[in-house]
Amino acid sequence: MTSSSVRRHRATGxxxxxxxxxxxxxxxxxxxxxxxxxxxxxxxxxxxHGRQLFLEGCATCHGMGAQGTQEGPGLIGVGAAAxxxxxxxxxxxxxxxxxxxxxxxxxxxxxxVAALAxxxxxxxxxxxxxxxSELSTNDADLATGGTLFxxxxxxxHNFAGRGGALSDGRYAPSLMNATPxxxxxxxxxxxxxxxxxxxxxxxxxQKQDIIKxxxxxxxxxxxxxxxxxxxxxxxxxVAAWTLGLGLLLLAAVWIGAKVR
Amino acid sequence: xxxxxxxxxxTEHGDEPQFPLPPHHARLSDTDPRAAKAAEMxxxxxxxxxxVLTIAFVVVYFAFPTNHFLDLGPFGVVQTSNFLxxxxxxxxxxxxxxxxxxxxKKLMADEEIIDERHPVGxxxxxxxxxxxxxxxxVDESGFVERKIVxxxxxxxxxxxxxxxxxLLKDMGPMPGDSLDHTIWHKxxxxxxDVTGKPIKPEDLDIGTxxxxxxxxxxxxxxxxxxxxxxxxxxxxxxxMRPDEIKSQQGENWDYEGILAFSKICTHVGCPIALYQQRTxxxxxxxxxxxFDLSDSGKVVFGPAxxxxxxxxxxxxxxxxxxxxxxxxxxxxxxFWERS
Numbered sequence: 001m002t003s004s005s006v007r008r009h010r011a012t013g014x015x016x017x018x019x020x021x022x023x024x025x026x027x028x029x030x031x032x033x034x035x036x037x038x039x040x041x042x043x044x045x046x047x048x049h050g051r052q053l054f055l056e057g058c059a060t061c062h063g064m065g066a067q068g069t070q071e072g073p074g075l076i077g078v079g080a081a082a083x084x085x086x087x088x089x090x091x092x093x094x095x096x097x098x099x100x101x102x103x104x105x106x107x108x109x110x111x112x113v114a115a116l117a118x119x120x121x122x123x124x125x126x127x128x129x130x131x132x133s134e135l136s137t138n139d140a141d142l143a144t145g146g147t148l149f150x151x152x153x154x155x156x157h158n159f160a161g162r163g164g165a166l167s168d169g170r171y172a173p174s175l176m177n178a179t180p181x182x183x184x185x186x187x188x189x190x191x192x193x194x195x196x197x198x199x200x201x202x203x204x205x206q207k208q209d210i211i212k213x214x215x216x217x218x219x220x221x222x223x224x225x226x227x228x229x230x231x232x233x234x235x236x237x238v239a240a241w242t243l244g245l246g247l248l249l250l251a252a253v254w255i256g257a258k259v260r
Numbered sequence: 261x262x263x264x265x266x267x268x269x270x271t272e273h274g275d276e277p278q279f280p281l282p283p284h285h286a287r288l289s290d291t292d293p294r295a296a297k298a299a300e301m302x303x304x305x306x307x308x309x310x311x312v313l314t315i316a317f318v319v320v321y322f323a324f325p326t327n328h329f330l331d332l333g334p335f336g337v338v339q340t341s342n343f344l345x346x347x348x349x350x351x352x353x354x355x356x357x358x359x360x361x362x363x364x365k366k367l368m369a370d371e372e373i374i375d376e377r378h379p380v381g382x383x384x385x386x387x388x389x390x391x392x393x394x395x396x397x398v399d400e401s402g403f404v405e406r407k408i409v410x411x412x413x414x415x416x417x418x419x420x421x422x423x424x425x426x427l428l429k430d431m432g433p434m435p436g437d438s439l440d441h442t443i444w445h446k447x448x449x450x451x452x453d454v455t456g457k458p459i460k461p462e463d464l465d466i467g468t469x470x471x472x473x474x475x476x477x478x479x480x481x482x483x484x485x486x487x488x489x490x491x492x493x494x495x496x497x498x499x500m501r502p503d504e505i506k507s508q509q510g511e512n513w514d515y516e517g518i519l520a521f522s523k524i525c526t527h528v529g530c531p532i533a534l535y536q537q538r539t540x541x542x543x544x545x546x547x548x549x550x551f552d553l554s555d556s557g558k559v560v561f562g563p564a565x566x567x568x569x570x571x572x573x574x575x576x577x578x579x580x581x582x583x584x585x586x587x588x589x590x591x592x593x594x595f596w597e598r599s
Contacts (some may be wrong), residue, residue: 012316023463029508076488144454148455149452152469152472152533153452153469153535155531155532155533155545156534157534164545166534166536166543167536167541167543167548167550170536172534183283183577190467190468190537193536193537193538194537195467195468195469195498195537195538196465196467196468196469196537197468197469197470197536198464198465198468200460200462200463200464200465201452201457201463201468201470202452203455203457203460206455216596221336221337222336222337222340222343223329223337223338224338224342225332225335225336225337225338226335226336226398227336246305255361255365256362258286259287259289259365259366259370260285260287260288
């Protein structure tokens, strides 16, 4: 006996499918970098002013003599560059104790930052604030900067400089708002958990190359339209699967739907 | 057995169908000629629009240079030519598909029919004829009588696969002990990766990280013509206060707090340099394996099963950092022959 199973020529059942499309918005916290002129040579008045500011705003955690306490590291020998980076980007003073001090609106103005930096520089020898000529990228090489960036920076700060996660809530911040001076100072001093890259192992020329490359990343347009944060396969995958697959599901429902 | 292609919802014997069809509902376009005309127009518009877009594709290709950009507001800035080529070509293909589906859904016949399956076996007469034909071939070829022909043929066919097995040798050669060694050797100078600058201990501050490689890497690459040597020999140098070093993989493998570790994760071999200078943790971005470089590079988190191999270092007579020897264990992920 032949099986008398019936094959229907047309799909008859109406497929009911719920395609939930998740639209993900990427928000940008626009923090404007503060461009400041390089600090002139410190005067005694400036150092005194800085010491006064230090005792008022910093000594609670860093100690009366900047020797460090349970709450904060010692600042002897960290240099003016470290102070300039931490305070001008608003990372210091810390608003709440956390794994990492986030960038925020600076508490001190440029003059006060310079005074603080001048005071801390008198405590012990350390890296000084880069000069304008050190920050000049006129002779920098973009391609070399790209190679150096991918070798030394991209693993934490992402191939497009958008930052990335580290362990236990720590993270490498995005470089999209970093000024050349901040980038130079960060490489020089190694703020927080970032290792330092002194001029002896990464020369001034190489730092300028890297700065030029980061400036390129900050301004380069993405010819593909939406970069989805330049986070790579994670955001691109979410978009492709939810939007692309969602549209295919809707098309399948339409093809299978019974015509009235 | 039954005939094929009955287009009634019953079998030829007039039995009740095993899977009854639901009653047929006529579509609007079947009953109303105006609706049918409207559907016809819809399909024609889709096909026509597709044709227009195909022509537009060619126009766009010649009209827009590749350095012309278009601001799409929230969707970012796109290359005009790229964007319009994709839109026109994509929609041209899509509209052919949509038109065909609309045509099938609204205009083509939609009567339900039953198509009985074909019987699987051939008729007995065909089977007998095939068997007879085969036997005739056996008899005429003399396959049974001519033993020597039969046996040599079987022998030839039995040996035929041997070359295929022999060719498997080309999957080799076996790696031998090449996975156990890198090009580091006693006295190889450690240089900064990319710039090739040799390094003195005083070049590193506390908390410094240097991506480094052996001095003779370029020579080796020219000889071998591949990136294996570079991949295996990549290291990072870090410096911490000597009193922060809890343990090392060998006695005096550091130089005044400067430690050298392989850059290749022991899990599946990602290159890693996410070094947190305060916690001395080295973090792999691929699967979050975390190594404590202040404590023999041991695994403190994640799927890696083995410590990060440490390279013993010292300084040479000119004061530059050099390797004391090669790595004392294979670098990179585990492999079968690893002891």
